[in-house]
Amino acid sequence: MVRLYLLLFVVQIALAVIALISCLSAEEDEIRGLPRLLWVLVILFFPLVGSIAWFLAGRPATAKSGGGAPEPRRPLAPDDDPEFLGSLDAQQSQQDREMFDKWEEDLQRREDELRRKDNGDEGA
Incomplete structure (x- = not known):
């Protein structure tokens, strides 16, 4: 007991x-x-x-189900905010595109230099 x-x-x-x-x-x-x-x-x-x-x-x-539209819950941290994550993806995509364009330009410049060098060596 x-x-x-x-x-x-x-x-x-x-x-x-x-x-x-x-x-x-x-x-x-x-x-x-x-x-x-x-x-x-x-x-x-x-x-x-x-x-x-x-x-x-x-x-x-507590909020009853079906009792009107629920209030949107504020994200607690930036990594919980879908809008913030979307902006990061867009920003990263833009940076990737810029870097890719720079690489393309650099590759094109090097190919042009090699072609000129090869054409100059053939003409001599």
Whole structure:
């Protein structure tokens, strides 16, 4: 019986810690019901009931499926932004094209020099 009480106590503490982390990491304007400070106090003084109440009534509401157009999510880093990656591809492609054109010009110049040199050697 002691093991059962110990297990329930650990579950209650874990639930309270998770509820506190959720409460403290939520945006202030998204918290429902009470101000953040009151939610923290409720969770601390009534760990089981407060935690359950937080998850049912205080936590920010998640977007329901089919309830209008979802907000576009802002990329967190440049490598998550498809527009940024596309601009990099375009920029790299332009640089590659310029380098290829330079190589073509250099190759053409060298071929012309070799032809002139060969034509000059034949005429002598």
